[in-house]
Amino acid sequence: MKIMVAIKRVIDYAVKIRVKPDKTGVVTQNVKMSMNPFCEIALEEALRIRESGLASEVVAVTMGPSQCLDTLRTGLAMGADRGIHVESTSALHPLHVAKILRNLVEIEKPSLIILGKQAIDDDCNQTGQMVAGLLNWPQGTFASKVVLDKEKKEVTVDREVDDGIETVQLNLPAVITTDLRLNQPRYATLPNIMKAKSKPIKKFTPQELNVEIKPDLEIVEVTEPPKRKAGVMVSSVDELIHKLKNEAKVI
Amino acid sequence: MLKLRSVFSKSKSNNLFHLRSLTKSSTSQSSPPAYDFSRYSQNAFSFSKHSSLPAPASISRVPPSRSFATDSEARDSIEYDVVVVGAGPAGLSAAIRLKQLCHQKGADLSVCVVEKGAEVGAHIISGNVFEPRALDELLPQWKQEEAPINTPVSSDKFWFLTKNRAISLPSPFHNKGNYVISLSQLVRWLGTKAEELGVEIYPGFAASEILYDANNKVIGIGTNDMGIAKDGSKKENFQRGVEVKGRITLLAEGCRGSLSEKIMGKYNLREKGGAQHQTYALGIKEVWEIDEKKHQPGEVVHTLGWPLDHKTYGGSFLYHMKDNQISIGLVVALNYQNPFINPYEEFQKFKHHPAIRPYLEGGTVIQYGARTLNEGGFQSIPYPVFPGGAIIGCSAGFLNVPKIKGTHTAMKSGMLAAEVTFGVLNEVLDMDMYWNALRNSWIWDELYKARNYRPAFEYGLIPGLALSGLEHYLLRGKHPFTLKHGKADHEATNAAQLHSPIQYPKADGVLSFDVPTSLHRSNTNHEHDQPPHLRLRDPKIPETVNLPVYAAPESRYCPARVYEYVADEHNQLKLHINAQNCLHCKACDIKDPKQNIEWTVPEGGGGPGYSVM
Numbered sequence: 001m002k003i004m005v006a007i008k009r010v011i012d013y014a015v016k017i018r019v020k021p022d023k024t025g026v027v028t029q030n031v032k033m034s035m036n037p038f039c040e041i042a043l044e045e046a047l048r049i050r051e052s053g054l055a056s057e058v059v060a061v062t063m064g065p066s067q068c069l070d071t072l073r074t075g076l077a078m079g080a081d082r083g084i085h086v087e088s089t090s091a092l093h094p095l096h097v098a099k100i101l102r103n104l105v106e107i108e109k110p111s112l113i114i115l116g117k118q119a120i121d122d123d124c125n126q127t128g129q130m131v132a133g134l135l136n137w138p139q140g141t142f143a144s145k146v147v148l149d150k151e152k153k154e155v156t157v158d159r160e161v162d163d164g165i166e167t168v169q170l171n172l173p174a175v176i177t178t179d180l181r182l183n184q185p186r187y188a189t190l191p192n193i194m195k196a197k198s199k200p201i202k203k204f205t206p207q208e209l210n211v212e213i214k215p216d217l218e219i220v221e222v223t224e225p226p227k228r229k230a231g232v233m234v235s236s237v238d239e240l241i242h243k244l245k246n247e248a249k250v251i
Numbered sequence: 252m253l254k255l256r257s258v259f260s261k262s263k264s265n266n267l268f269h270l271r272s273l274t275k276s277s278t279s280q281s282s283p284p285a286y287d288f289s290r291y292s293q294n295a296f297s298f299s300k301h302s303s304l305p306a307p308a309s310i311s312r313v314p315p316s317r318s319f320a321t322d323s324e325a326r327d328s329i330e331y332d333v334v335v336v337g338a339g340p341a342g343l344s345a346a347i348r349l350k351q352l353c354h355q356k357g358a359d360l361s362v363c364v365v366e367k368g369a370e371v372g373a374h375i376i377s378g379n380v381f382e383p384r385a386l387d388e389l390l391p392q393w394k395q396e397e398a399p400i401n402t403p404v405s406s407d408k409f410w411f412l413t414k415n416r417a418i419s420l421p422s423p424f425h426n427k428g429n430y431v432i433s434l435s436q437l438v439r440w441l442g443t444k445a446e447e448l449g450v451e452i453y454p455g456f457a458a459s460e461i462l463y464d465a466n467n468k469v470i471g472i473g474t475n476d477m478g479i480a481k482d483g484s485k486k487e488n489f490q491r492g493v494e495v496k497g498r499i500t501l502l503a504e505g506c507r508g509s510l511s512e513k514i515m516g517k518y519n520l521r522e523k524g525g526a527q528h529q530t531y532a533l534g535i536k537e538v539w540e541i542d543e544k545k546h547q548p549g550e551v552v553h554t555l556g557w558p559l560d561h562k563t564y565g566g567s568f569l570y571h572m573k574d575n576q577i578s579i580g581l582v583v584a585l586n587y588q589n590p591f592i593n594p595y596e597e598f599q600k601f602k603h604h605p606a607i608r609p610y611l612e613g614g615t616v617i618q619y620g621a622r623t624l625n626e627g628g629f630q631s632i633p634y635p636v637f638p639g640g641a642i643i644g645c646s647a648g649f650l651n652v653p654k655i656k657g658t659h660t661a662m663k664s665g666m667l668a669a670e671v672t673f674g675v676l677n678e679v680l681d682m683d684m685y686w687n688a689l690r691n692s693w694i695w696d697e698l699y700k701a702r703n704y705r706p707a708f709e710y711g712l713i714p715g716l717a718l719s720g721l722e723h724y725l726l727r728g729k730h731p732f733t734l735k736h737g738k739a740d741h742e743a744t745n746a747a748q749l750h751s752p753i754q755y756p757k758a759d760g761v762l763s764f765d766v767p768t769s770l771h772r773s774n775t776n777h778e779h780d781q782p783p784h785l786r787l788r789d790p791k792i793p794e795t796v797n798l799p800v801y802a803a804p805e806s807r808y809c810p811a812r813v814y815e816y817v818a819d820e821h822n823q824l825k826l827h828i829n830a831q832n833c834l835h836c837k838a839c840d841i842k843d844p845k846q847n848i849e850w851t852v853p854e855g856g857g858g859p860g861y862s863v864m
Contacts, residue, residue: 012369014776014860018617030436030862032370032774187477187490190453191327 001055001150001172003046004110005080006101007039007062009071010121023221026121035071038116040078041178044185045146046114047079054150057081059108063097065089069201076196077188083201084108090213096206098130103209105135110173112155117142117177128177138170144181326473327493331363331451332676334471334497336458336510338366339375340434340658341644341665342503343441343450344389348669350448360676362450363495365474367457367835369856371442374505374835376536376620376864377434377658378568378578380404380426380551384693385662390444399436402573404429405549410606412557417606423653423723424553431549431570433538433578434658435861457855461510462494469639471496472510477854480780499672499682500640503665506531506623507837509852511646514637524634524686528739529627529648530705532565533838535598535810536580536621537769538572538863541614546575553655554607558600561712563587564705567601568655569610576617576863577610582655584626584708585740585808585842589750593807595621596755599763603756611762619769620864621810621836624657625650629702630736635664635689636682643668649694653704653719660694667692700728709737744844747802766812770832774860775811777853783830784853785813785839792847793826801844808838834859 011017011026012034018027035043046058060075062068063086072083086100101113118125132139140146140157144165147156153172158165160179170176188196206213234240244251333349335342346362353360368374381400386393393400404426410417442452458472471494478489502511507529515521521528552569559565564584571577581598602611625631625648632649635642643665650657667688674680689695704722708715722728737743758765787793797803798816803826805814811832816824835858840850 012774012860015774016772018615032373032860032862184487186488189327189490190329190456190474190493190495193453194329194451 001112002057002059002108002110003049003055003112003114004059004061004101004105004108005039005043005046005075006097006113006115006127007043007060007071007075008036008116008119009033009062009064009068010036010119013037013120019222019224023223025219025222033067033071035074036116036119036121038118038120038178038180040116040185041180041182042114042116042176043075043078043080044183045143045176045178046112047186048183049112049146049148050079054148055112059084059110061086061101061104063088063092063100072201073193073196074188076199076201077193078186079192080199082199084204085201086204086206086209088206088213091215092213093215093217094124094126094130095216096211096213097127098134099211100206100209101127101131102134103211104204111153112148112172113137113175115175115177117179128175132175135173135175137173137175138168139175139177140168140170141177142179143176144179146176146182326491328496329363329493330471330496332360332497333362333499333501333672334495335362335364335501335503336472337503337505337508337644337646338364338368338371338442338445338452338454339438339503339505339644339661340441341646341661342366342501343371343438343445343665344385344662345501345503345643345665345669345672346445346450346452347389347441347448348666349673350445350450352670352673354448356673358673358677360673363497364445364450364452365456365458365472365495366452366454367852367855368454368858369860370439370454371452372435372439372862373454373860374858375435375438376534376622376859376861378534378536378570378580378655379432379434379437379658380424380570380656381430381432381434381437382654382656382659383428383430385659385666389662389666396444398440400430400432402431402548402571404431404551405547406551408550408552410552410554410556412554412604412606414557415605417554417604422553423719424551424655426551431551431572431578433572433863435864455856456493457852458495458510459492459852461500461514462496467638469500469514469637471500475852475854479782479854481782483782486780497640498676501665501668501672502640502642502646503644504646506625506645506648507840507850508642508646509840509850511642512840514642515633518637520633520635520637520642521631524632526633527627527630527736529625529631530584530586530736531623531740531838531841532582532584532626533594533623533808533810533836534580534582534621535595536578536619536864537616537772538618539577539579539611539614539616540575541577541610542612543575545610545613546577547571548573555712555716557604558597559583563589563592564708564712564715567598567607569607572863577614578864579607579611582624585623585838586737586743588743588745589753590744590747590801590804591750591753591807593753593755595766595769595810596753596807599758600756602762608762616764616769616772618774618861618864619772620859620861621834621838623837623841626652626705627736628652628705629698630706630733632689632698634686635668636685639682641668641672641682641685649698651697651701653701653722654697660697663692663694664689667694702728703730703732703734706734706736709734740841741844741846744801744804744842746800752802766810770811770834773811773834774862775832775834775858776860777831777833777857779831781854783828784851785828785830785833786849786851788847788849789845792845794824796845797826797843797847798824805839805843805848808842810834810836810838814839831857 012032060080115128145158407422409422459475460473474492478486550571583594644661649660671685707718839848
């Protein structure tokens with residue numbers, strides 16, 4: 001059984017983000033990039049499933065400019081068997097990514113696709129769900145526990161939802177997106193990083209996969225969140241009511 | 252968290268790495284324990300990693316082991332011809348030079364560089380007005396190869412500051428032909444050059460121990476075990492460190508390198524070289540993006556005087572880079588006597604000076620950082636060779652103090668070491684030849700001429716300046732005497748009762764900032780569930796000596812607020828160590844009065860994330 005994991009190269013979570021002076025985005029020049037933490041968790045889960053003998057191969061997929069190869073190599077160093085790089089210099093929105101993944105599925109034919117629940121740069125939380133929709137596969141999103149039953153071709157997923165944990169049982173092939181509590185990703189060891197250099201990476205372009213990258217979203221403006229205003233001490237309940245009525249205008 | 256940058260060796264050699272023995276592999280997966288929140292907080296990475304509030308049990312009492320040395324699991328072992336510790340200017344210059352010699356002479360040596368930062372350049376911070384002398388020798392085509400060196404020095408100002416005035420003095424520097432750069436950016440570029448030549452660079456791996464053979468010869472380094480919890484137990488993702496062995500090991504850890512200090516102690520390298528102790532300064536720096544009307548690319552400003560007093564050596568710098576960015580910082584010598592001095596606060600105060608603040612008004616801070624630097628110069632150079640390797644760059648100490656430049660000499664020292672190493676590995680030379688090579692090079696010449704500037708300030712600011720003037724215009728190092736350094740930095744601190752506390756102004760949030768805000772700008776991060784990397788040799792000394800006698804200087808000189816004294820339930824002040832704030836500057840290792848604090852290397856990949864420093 002093959003597992004496909006989608007990983008994204010994003011600004012490292014420890015970096016202090018700055019908005020570009022022209023407000024078209026955030027500064028990415030000279031800024032540290034890393035694998036999206038949720039994607040690390042997704043890859044870790046795929047590796048654990050393979051190590052328990054239930055899968056034979058883990059393929060890591062990334063999309064973007066050539067620098068994404070760094071992230072892909074990190075994935076290979078963690079233990080993925082093969083990599084796929086879909087090269088594109090245009091901005092890729094979730095629907096593009098989902099369409100590309102769907103077309104890759106026709107080539108690779110995995111039984112399970114695992115993704116992070118969202119990327120920490122756009123916080124979209126859409127790609128996994130869109131892939132499942134396009135493929136007409138069942139989805140288990142916000143996974144905090146994944147148990148695979150290979151014989152029955154089912155996977156049981158505990159989902160973290162607002163009212164607690166929801167357990168769903170999905171028939172394979174299926175799409176899973178990972179949440180924080182699923183696992184703790186492994187470190188890549190030095191010998192593994194060395195071995196990763198010789199693992200194969202296949203390259204595609206969106207055109208080769210019959211996906212047209214036509215932007216359907218336009219980013220109008222990116223601004224910093226408004227600075228938090230200092231609190232105001234009020235001296236009486238009357239003053240509070242007055243302020244709520246006349247300044248905050250909420251009553 | 253993986254903070255690795257993958258390595259693409261475009262080496263033409265088929266035998267990329269001499270991967271001879273991969274012994275028994277490291278640990279298999281243990282059964283998953285209860286969920287461990289250690290890596291991320293619940294609400295997507297907004298944890299207060301720089302909180303000054305003490306975390307429970309963060310006191311480094313009897314420190315848990317960083318490595319399971321008694322473990323029956325053997326470590327993987329990888330062998331190279333040359334192992335370099337530290338991907339900084341010295342380390343990378345050495346690696347590049349080695350590969351150049353290989354290509355020239357048709358030889359093939361495997362070179363591996365291990366780097367504790369998450370990326371090459373992440374732990375690099377420096378003024379920096381760059382003298383390209385060594386780079387011209389190493390990579391003469393640097394301009395065509397688009398090295399990030401493109402802002403020539405356009406003006407050189409030197410001011411003596413009083414509280415309200417700036418008195419212009421003739422500049423003692425000759426910066427024509429030099430460039431204002433970001434050393435972090437230059438080192439990143441050097442890293443790509445090294446990889447193009449076939450050097451293997453592994454960021455995110457901290458060399459935590461030296462490996463010896465049965466004859467006490469150094470045969471390589473061991474990296475940290477990863478995934479050990481604060482209490483010393485193995486976490487879910489425990490990963491044994493690896494042994495990286497080399498026929499020659501070059502230590503290029505920068506100022507006060509942790510392994511270098513151990514080696515110098517073990518082989519008595521200071522005595523062997525007839526050297527005095529090393530003396531240090533702490534540099535605290537910010538990069539600002541300022542109003543473009545105020546920005547003059549290549550403008551170089553240095554100041555002396557306010558806010559430092561006559562007994563405290565130090566000064567500031569303000570360099571204009573490109574893209575409306577400036578580097579601004581304060582360097583304070585660590586042999587200051589008043590335990591109440593807070594170098595960070597002095598820097599914040601400095602920015603309010605009427606001659607300085609106009610540059611900054613309307614600007615924003617992009618990054619913050621701090622690092623100690625060597626001031627011992629010629630008198631403190633140790634014998635840099637040990638059985639099995641050598642110490643290069645600032646770990647040995649080649650900074651030219653009156654020039655305030657150490658990058659070019661660090662690079663040259665790396666290149667010389669590489670040349671001797673090449674000879675050693677081809678069995679025609681002895682590593683001791685490195686000492687001769689240094690003494691016959693322009694490094695020696697330069698440092699010899701510069702040797703008396705700094706020690707003269709032992710006599711005070713005015714005598715120091717007087718001698719500097721004399722040296723600069725008349726003597727130029729041509730005199731028979733060599734002044735000695737005063738006390739070691741940690742011994743120079745007076746008891747607190749001889750001084751009164753200094754009231755520093757509160758941060759205004761526009762020009763000056765509190766430590767947590769600054770720390771956030773350094774992109775510092777450590778896996779917080781790991782044993783504290785700052786060890787107390789005697790856990791009682793902070794409360795029995797540092798606090799009562801010296802009023803806890805570590806709570807003042809640390810630019811990351813790692814050390815805090817907090818009242819416990821009996822209202823007794825106890826030391827709390829916020830190790831995850833650490834900027835890896837090494838000030839505590841240097842300045843602690845009883846030398847009780849030992850800086851050891853934390854899990855690889857942690858520490859600051861400098862990109863434009």
